[in-house]
Amino acid sequence: MSNLQEIGDRDGWRCWLCDEPVDPDMSVNDPRGPSVDGIATAKKSKAKAVQERLAHRACNTRKGAVKPVVPWPDHLFVVDPAPIVGVVEQLSRKGGRVAVARCPGESDAEAAAQWLVDRLSRFAPELDVTTRIDAGGGGYLLVLETR
Template sequence: MGQLNDVGEADGWRCWLCDEPVDREMSPNDPRGASVDTRITKARAKKRKQDKGNVPPERLAHKSCNTGKGANDPVVPWADHLIVVDPAPIIAATERLERKGGREAMARCPTREDADAVAAWLIDRLSRLSPKLDVHSEIATTGGQYLVSLHT
């Protein structure tokens, strides 16, 4: 239980996949109970260990979120209240920004207000998803829509 508590404290007792609170007192057998996830698939973890000697970070997840992900690449959903067109996969974009920095186009929005909401949500979500990644957002007008990008 010590490892779970350490990971839970580091993640602020929030599931890294769904971003909802995790009750530390709930049974680990309950679908909303706490579990430890390695954040990346075993194949990718093995490659990282071979390439750099890095061990993948452990993250807190609800048992149901972790089980639902299984051995597949995780999917972090976009918030339902956001109005976006062509949203980028959040995990893949975050991993590219962590690995090589630069710029990632994340979504297009129909209005400036929607783009502002998306940019604020992305910065907040990535601050918990990848705490060491320092990103800022940029909104550009493109053909009557607004492109939201993240930069390192």
């Protein structure tokens, strides 16, 4: 297990779950204090690799031992948003493209695309992605693609 300072420095002192800043000087017992979350990642072999990420104590506790949920923000107007963690896992394994949300207006889709690329730059920095917006059916489809 790595130490908290190394993980915090690597993750820019931001919680990987809520994307809010983590204060490195706050007590590790405080709900907003820093903690290390060990994420088991499935590999093709039977062994699982563990990736360590920085999280607030409360975010880490709330997640528990279940698959994390990274929420889409309320200020974005998206319909049927895809679960971000599942999309990242799929694109990391296979590459390609995934439709991640529908938006009623082009400006809504552009705002969602900008937020998603920014969020993924911290959530999954190893995943190189772009977005595409496709018009159709009276709305706009937001597509995430690997490069």
